[in-house]
Amino acid sequence: xxxxxxxxxIDESGACIPAPADEGAALARLASxxxxxxxxxPGTWEAAVACGAVPxxxxxxxxxxxxxxxxxxxxxxxxxxxxDLELLQMVRTLDELDSVINLLTERAVEWYAxxxxxxxxxxxxxxxxxxxxxLAPRSRxxxxxxxxxxEGLGAARTELAREVTRAxxxxxxxxxxxxxxxxxxxxxxxxxxxxxLARLPGSGLQVLGARTALFSHIRTGTPPPKHGLIFxxxxxxNAPLAVRGRxxxxxxxxxxxxxxxxxxxxxxxxxxxxxxxxxxxGVLA
Amino acid sequence: MIWRDKxxxxxxxxxxxxxxxxxxYRVWDPRRSKFAALAHLDPGFDLEPGTRVLYLGAANGxxxxxxxxxxEVVYAVEFAPRPMQDLLAVARRRKNIIPILxxxxxPAQYAHLLEPVDLLFQDVxxxxxxxxxxxxxLFLVPxxxxxxxxxxRSIDQSRPLDEVGDEAVAALxxxxxxxxxxxxxxxxxxxxxxxxxxRVA
Numbered sequence: 001x002x003x004x005x006x007x008x009x010i011d012e013s014g015a016c017i018p019a020p021a022d023e024g025a026a027l028a029r030l031a032s033x034x035x036x037x038x039x040x041x042p043g044t045w046e047a048a049v050a051c052g053a054v055p056x057x058x059x060x061x062x063x064x065x066x067x068x069x070x071x072x073x074x075x076x077x078x079x080x081x082x083x084d085l086e087l088l089q090m091v092r093t094l095d096e097l098d099s100v101i102n103l104l105t106e107r108a109v110e111w112y113a114x115x116x117x118x119x120x121x122x123x124x125x126x127x128x129x130x131x132x133x134x135l136a137p138r139s140r141x142x143x144x145x146x147x148x149x150x151e152g153l154g155a156a157r158t159e160l161a162r163e164v165t166r167a168x169x170x171x172x173x174x175x176x177x178x179x180x181x182x183x184x185x186x187x188x189x190x191x192x193x194x195x196x197l198a199r200l201p202g203s204g205l206q207v208l209g210a211r212t213a214l215f216s217h218i219r220t221g222t223p224p225p226k227h228g229l230i231f232x233x234x235x236x237x238n239a240p241l242a243v244r245g246r247x248x249x250x251x252x253x254x255x256x257x258x259x260x261x262x263x264x265x266x267x268x269x270x271x272x273x274x275x276x277x278x279x280x281x282g283v284l285a
Numbered sequence: 286m287i288w289r290d291k292x293x294x295x296x297x298x299x300x301x302x303x304x305x306x307x308x309x310y311r312v313w314d315p316r317r318s319k320f321a322a323l324a325h326l327d328p329g330f331d332l333e334p335g336t337r338v339l340y341l342g343a344a345n346g347x348x349x350x351x352x353x354x355x356x357e358v359v360y361a362v363e364f365a366p367r368p369m370q371d372l373l374a375v376a377r378r379r380k381n382i383i384p385i386l387x388x389x390x391x392p393a394q395y396a397h398l399l400e401p402v403d404l405l406f407q408d409v410x411x412x413x414x415x416x417x418x419x420x421x422x423l424f425l426v427p428x429x430x431x432x433x434x435x436x437x438r439s440i441d442q443s444r445p446l447d448e449v450g451d452e453a454v455a456a457l458x459x460x461x462x463x464x465x466x467x468x469x470x471x472x473x474x475x476x477x478x479x480x481x482x483x484r485v486a
Contacts, residue, residue: 006397030398035397042396062380072369
């Protein structure tokens with residue numbers, strides 16, 4: 001059997017063929033080698049020199065460092081190329097922005113209350129975002145700058161949410177069609193990648209994002225969670241309590257199929273969507 | 286290895302990860318590196334200049350950079366692409382690091398890149414750590430040393446350290462290693478056992 005090493009190969013007769021000197025050709029050869037481990041003997045640098053692949057030990061290491069660095073860089077680039085990876089960062093940043101904006105707003109409102117003793121939020125149904133806009137011109141000193149920054153973050157958040165929905169429609173066309181781009185993207189991020197999402201069972205996807213409740217159920221026998229992130233989809237959270245669990249289960253079962261179509265076919269399947277929606281809405285009817 | 290006032294040092298170009306320098310040497314912090322922790326706890330553990338090392342679980346190359354300051358060559362195997370980006374940056378400045386993006390549990394993926402090594406150092410967060418060491422035994426020269434940093438909590442969340450350690454030792458001895466010592470890496474690292482041994486088969 002021919003023994004193949006990075007610097008060349010030795011056939012049964014002991015004859016040695018050095019690997020191509022050209023870097024591109026050598027890399028292509030390396031990318032394709034898998035060594036059977038039965039009866040394997042590691043190659044030695046002396047054999048590489050005897051083969052004529054390299055002149056000495058220093059050249060052996062220098063060439064190996066160059067080749068492996070290229071090979072690893074290519075593989076890293078390949079692993080990071082998937083469009084789902086950027087979507088994952090986008091949706092995690094979006095959720096992070098939400099919590100940062102909430103924390104800052106809460107703090108800034110408390111600060112404003114010390115500048116304006118009559119200030120109260122009672123009897124004013126005002127969303128936090130609007131509140132920041134109203135308080136900004138009335139506040140003094142550095143607080144004004146902070147409020148302006150919060151407004152800026154809000155604008156960035158809106159822009160990013162729109163971008164997430166757009167990217168999700170591209171990367172997760174079928175899942176997005178079933179539950180909307182934001183929820184679909186959050187599910188993918190919770191699973192870790194589109195690959196991981198497509199390999200989940202329906203029961204797993206159903207409780208993605210309900211980790212605490214799930215493990216409390218497994219450990220101490222509390223009731224199992226009916227839904228995790230998919231609760232954010234309107235057909236789940238608007239469903240009557242009596243059927244909410246069933247809606248979540250049926251939806252999750254269709255969603256994993258959608259995720260698999262997204263992963264392995266990558267395009268919208270209107271016939272599937274129609275059937276899935278009919279099945280989900282059938283539970284609600 | 287180089288010691289000064291109870292600090293472990295390594296000779297090489299600094300600034301890899303913001304490490305402190307002392308007298309032109311890089312300070313090798315035992316709280317950041319299991320390798321350094323082992324050197325602090327076991328006076329008999331040494332890394333002679335010129336050693337050839339196979340390092341499984343190279344991560345961002347923090348410890349690898351120190352090992353490379355002493356060793357002749359470090360074959361650094363790491364599975365995850367993100368830390369590999371950092372490791373590649375380290376390997377660009379230290380030409381005796383051979384970066385390998387592969388699964389340490391599948392030596393067939395990288396066997397053709399290696400040569401016989403003197404020391405197998407393993408620090409991987411996997412449930413079957415002993416089996417990984419056994420599979421990589423073939424790369425050690427006869428009698429070559431094993432330093433396995435057993436991450437106990439990657440194997441079992443709740444069982445006592447000794448119990449999990451004993452099982453790993455048994456698996457190593459069944460797989461062609463002789464185990465010389467087992468010690469916890471406290472106080473530097475929690476839930477880690479350093480298992481030292483050498484290849485016998």
